[in-house]
Amino acid sequence: MRMLSNIFHWPLSIGRVWKRELCLAFRDQAVVIFFIVLCAVYPVLYSLIYNTEVARDVQVVVVDDNRSHLTREFVRMLDATPEVCVTDYVSNMPDARRLMNEHECYGIVYFPADFTRKALGGEQGHVSLYTDMGVLMRYKQLLVALTKVQLSVCSRMQQAQIGIVSANTASSSGGGGIIESREVALGNTAMGVASAVLPCILLMVLQQSMILGICVLRGGSRERRLHHRGIDPEEIPAGVGATIIGKTLCHLLIYILPAIYVLHFVPIFFDFPQNGDPLHIIALILPFLLGASLLGQTLQVFVNDRESTFLVMAFTSVIFVFLSGISWPRYMMSDLWTALGNAIPSTWASNAYIAIHTTGATLEQVSGHYYMLWILVAFYFVAAYMVERFICRPRYRRMQHYAAIHPHALLNEERRRNAVDTPDW
Numbered sequence: 001m002r003m004l005s006n007i008f009h010w011p012l013s014i015g016r017v018w019k020r021e022l023c024l025a026f027r028d029q030a031v032v033i034f035f036i037v038l039c040a041v042y043p044v045l046y047s048l049i050y051n052t053e054v055a056r057d058v059q060v061v062v063v064d065d066n067r068s069h070l071t072r073e074f075v076r077m078l079d080a081t082p083e084v085c086v087t088d089y090v091s092n093m094p095d096a097r098r099l100m101n102e103h104e105c106y107g108i109v110y111f112p113a114d115f116t117r118k119a120l121g122g123e124q125g126h127v128s129l130y131t132d133m134g135v136l137m138r139y140k141q142l143l144v145a146l147t148k149v150q151l152s153v154c155s156r157m158q159q160a161q162i163g164i165v166s167a168n169t170a171s172s173s174g175g176g177g178i179i180e181s182r183e184v185a186l187g188n189t190a191m192g193v194a195s196a197v198l199p200c201i202l203l204m205v206l207q208q209s210m211i212l213g214i215c216v217l218r219g220g221s222r223e224r225r226l227h228h229r230g231i232d233p234e235e236i237p238a239g240v241g242a243t244i245i246g247k248t249l250c251h252l253l254i255y256i257l258p259a260i261y262v263l264h265f266v267p268i269f270f271d272f273p274q275n276g277d278p279l280h281i282i283a284l285i286l287p288f289l290l291g292a293s294l295l296g297q298t299l300q301v302f303v304n305d306r307e308s309t310f311l312v313m314a315f316t317s318v319i320f321v322f323l324s325g326i327s328w329p330r331y332m333m334s335d336l337w338t339a340l341g342n343a344i345p346s347t348w349a350s351n352a353y354i355a356i357h358t359t360g361a362t363l364e365q366v367s368g369h370y371y372m373l374w375i376l377v378a379f380y381f382v383a384a385y386m387v388e389r390f391i392c393r394p395r396y397r398r399m400q401h402y403a404a405i406h407p408h409a410l411l412n413e414e415r416r417r418n419a420v421d422t423p424d425w
Helices: 002-027 029-049 069-080 093-101 115-120 136-162 164-172 193-227 240-254 256-269 278-302 308-323 335-342 345-357 367-405 409-417
Strands: 058-064 084-090 107-111 128-131
Touching: 002 029, 002 193, 002 240, 029 193, 029 256, 058 069, 058 093, 058 136, 069 084, 069 107, 069 115, 069 136, 084 093, 084 107, 084 136, 093 107, 093 128, 107 136, 128 136, 193 240, 193 256, 193 278, 193 308, 193 345, 193 367, 240 256, 240 278, 240 367, 256 278, 256 345, 278 308, 278 345, 278 367, 308 335, 308 345, 335 345, 345 367, 367 409
Parallel strands: 058 084, 058 107
Antiparallel strands: 107 128
């Protein structure tokens, strides 16, 4: 009978913890800001910052020491590209650098005096590009435009040198050169920065906001214990497993609407690629939210008060972004950083979400990422269990023990820890 009673008591304990956590979350303004407001504002803010998908008509000046028909044709073709706008010819490099320093242009194209002689003589002609690296989007557009024009000019020169046979072959194929080059964008048709980066950032926002809210709840619980002799009046007496599962289910319920808003409506608002099946995305997001909740319950061990939450944010946010592979490919990272990235739920979820939502992949095609998310759910459940049982709860018992010896021992220790010069009671 006792075993049967425990079996029925366990789900009731989960329900009571779930209800308690839900009430605490919506009674705390800081938690509401992290759970709701941050998810509502940050995705829109980031999307507005990157709303200019690509840079058009980036201003450049030309320094032409060759002054031949070939360089003039090269510049004319460069100016005809949508990425570049040639604003002026400059006689020397110092004047061109002065214009760049004054932000009259963002790039310099330089032709040396021997450019035509080398290019027509079978040697390698050099075209130099100098750019303002203040905005990488401009550098990317200038480099792409210059590369396209260079390939087109080289193809025409090869066609002219090989002769009439290659010309007829190119004409019959409908191309303008020996080998026709055509660029086809599959998922990110706009080839924009926002469409490439923001889907990954959206997952990061969900994960970080959840971790921050969980850490604030943990800091609030500890502050209540300081003022109530080591006891949290809001605490529900429940086992470790029931406590973790109840909190996780609470976080999952709270994040249903924010996840739908962030991952479905924000891409609609800003016209990001939407090629995936919504059911596959829902199936992917479920283990991601569970893993993020359990990761937050693991990291809460580093939080001693509500202000410590911002240290967790500062330490983890940038690291999580870089390890996801946004700024540097993951296959180029060392084994150490790859292993750390593998331990973060947003790494697997963001890459799988981009594949599904942008390129139209199915859940089966990203099954490796999907299974890894469930593995992380199991891993962080064990980690959260160990933290709660062997670190947090012994701390609570020690706090109660010190408070029983001296009623103000906890507050005195907190003042000493924060370097507050207040005499003991």
